[in-house]
Amino acid sequence: MKYSKIAGTGSYLPERIVTNSELQTTIETSDEWIVSRTGIEARHIAAEGEKTTDLAEHAARAAMQSAGVCADDIDLIVVATTTPDKVFPSTACLLQARLGVKQGAAFDVQAVCTGFVYALSVADKFIASGQHRCALVVGAEIFSRLLDWNDRRTCVLFGDGAGAVVLKASETPGILSSHLHADGSQGHILQVDGGVSAGRLADNPYLQMDGSAVFRLATRVLHECATEALAHNGYGVADLDWLVPHQANMRIINSTTDKLGLARERVITTVAKHGNTSAASVPLALDTAVRDGRIQPGQLVLVEGVGGGMTWGSVLFRF
Numbered sequence: 001m002k003y004s005k006i007a008g009t010g011s012y013l014p015e016r017i018v019t020n021s022e023l024q025t026t027i028e029t030s031d032e033w034i035v036s037r038t039g040i041e042a043r044h045i046a047a048e049g050e051k052t053t054d055l056a057e058h059a060a061r062a063a064m065q066s067a068g069v070c071a072d073d074i075d076l077i078v079v080a081t082t083t084p085d086k087v088f089p090s091t092a093c094l095l096q097a098r099l100g101v102k103q104g105a106a107f108d109v110q111a112v113c114t115g116f117v118y119a120l121s122v123a124d125k126f127i128a129s130g131q132h133r134c135a136l137v138v139g140a141e142i143f144s145r146l147l148d149w150n151d152r153r154t155c156v157l158f159g160d161g162a163g164a165v166v167l168k169a170s171e172t173p174g175i176l177s178s179h180l181h182a183d184g185s186q187g188h189i190l191q192v193d194g195g196v197s198a199g200r201l202a203d204n205p206y207l208q209m210d211g212s213a214v215f216r217l218a219t220r221v222l223h224e225c226a227t228e229a230l231a232h233n234g235y236g237v238a239d240l241d242w243l244v245p246h247q248a249n250m251r252i253i254n255s256t257t258d259k260l261g262l263a264r265e266r267v268i269t270t271v272a273k274h275g276n277t278s279a280a281s282v283p284l285a286l287d288t289a290v291r292d293g294r295i296q297p298g299q300l301v302l303v304e305g306v307g308g309g310m311t312w313g314s315v316l317f318r319f
């Protein structure tokens with residue numbers, strides 16, 4: 001079997017919802033400013049003590065249930081996260097132990113908001129190699145812990161959550177192609193400068209962003225990698241049933257959609273209620289649209305992301 005196919009999806013959001021009005025009580029901002037600039041109305045925030053692995057486990061179990069697979073079936077776990085519980089073991093290894101998976105490989109990928117798209121592409125290639133048959137691919141983040149909650153330019157944008165898919169070997173596609181890109185020279189426009197390799201947490205532990213530079217790069221590359229994926233497979237925009245873009249903000253999503261010439265009704269958006277959940281945003285949106293019945297078996301779906309690194313990419317598949 002040379003293809004991989006999504007067999008099930010799942011997601012999880014922490015219980016606590018923080019609305020724009022609540023943020024208004026702690027920083028100088030307004031619901032009007034946040035909604036008009038980003039489309040974000042609320043975000044879920046993890047409870048104290050709740051870890052990325054906790055979120056990942058909920059999403060993974062939901063995806064496994066919807067795919068009808070158990071721990072014995074899984075032989076690959078790839079977790080996309082920027083907010084691992086620990087420096088090591090990886091979140092994927094922690095998750096493997098939680099789920100009782102005893103076989104196969106488990107590792108994290110780090111491409112920030114493009115993380116899930118990278119992870120899906122990696123898992124697809126592992127399965128296409130013939131050496132793995134059933135992968136759990138997870139995007140899980142607690143971005144709220146990377147934010148300076150006094151910095152109104154960044155803290156209003158993000159939320160916490162997790163999403164997952166089970167990817168199985170298949171005789172038919174499935175995943176048609178993936179297209180990954182990076183430009184490390186632009187790393188400074190979106191970063192958490194702090195690191196642990198100094199033997200302690202050194203430098204600024206909080207997310208810093210040049211908002212307009214990120215906006216310009218995001219709208220350019222999301223358009224490029226959407227057209228690249230369609231052209232690679234001989235499809236036009238009219239062939240696409242659904243676009244599931246990274247949920248950073250509505251202005252980026254609308255600009256990409258309009259540039260592509262795609263009807264906005266064909267785009268899955270969850271950013272209003274979730275904020276930007278980084279690597280979790282695409283699988284959360286995918287699971288939402290699968291569970292509410294919009295995405296149907298056999299439909300052509302394009303997922304795409306852009307994030308820190310800078311990184312970007314897309315995966316085109318038949319659901």
Ligand code: ACO
Nearest residue numbers: 029030033037113152153156211212214215248249306307
């Ligand atoms: N509430 C009220 N005012 C604010 C807020 C806020 N939350 N944040 C910034 N402002 C103020 C600024 O201080 C500034 O005031 P000043 O002129 O007195 O200095 C004013 O609003 C305008 O600020 P700008 O940064 O110019 O606002 P802009 O219209 O560019 O919108 C935004 C900022 C929303 C961040 C926009 O640049 C953007 O969408 N960038 C993309 C960033 C993004 O989505 N990042 C997510 C992570 S990256 C990713 O996932 C791809």
